[in-house]
Amino acid sequence: MAHFAELDSDNVVQQVIVVSDKNTSDSDGNESEAVGVAYCKCLYGSDTIWKQCSYTMKSRGIYPSAGSLFNSEMDIFHLPSPYPSWVLQSDARWEAPISLPELTEEQEAQNEANTHRWEYVWNESGQSWDLTDQLA
Numbered sequence: 001m002a003h004f005a006e007l008d009s010d011n012v013v014q015q016v017i018v019v020s021d022k023n024t025s026d027s028d029g030n031e032s033e034a035v036g037v038a039y040c041k042c043l044y045g046s047d048t049i050w051k052q053c054s055y056t057m058k059s060r061g062i063y064p065s066a067g068s069l070f071n072s073e074m075d076i077f078h079l080p081s082p083y084p085s086w087v088l089q090s091d092a093r094w095e096a097p098i099s100l101p102e103l104t105e106e107q108e109a110q111n112e113a114n115t116h117r118w119e120y121v122w123n124e125s126g127q128s129w130d131l132t133d134q135l136a
Helices: 033-044 105-112
Strands: 002-007 013-019 049-053 069-071 076-078 118-123 128-133
Touching: 002 033, 013 033, 033 049, 105 118
Parallel strands: none
Antiparallel strands: 002 013, 002 049, 069 076, 118 128
């Protein structure tokens, strides 16, 4: 079984479908994205856009769902950017412009004791990680 994502003209995933091996195999019995795309176009219309995706995420980034995006330059599916300043990595993860700080041992202990819920939250306007107590 193969999976194919339908894209709109802005490369936003509309749906993901499963296509049987017999509808994705070339004349030699090898899986072919082109054969699968042609089959999807027969089902949904010649003007539709399809890309093969991987349920196991072994290729093309994440397994997409409706609303995911396809980056044609990187040839990967990914989620929308959480913040404008974050950069898309080749493994389909978004990375902040600065690294996430680690909590101190004391803060970790307070979290484990449920007296606090310390975590860092991205501050886009300040381009920084802000420490917050989610129990406060």
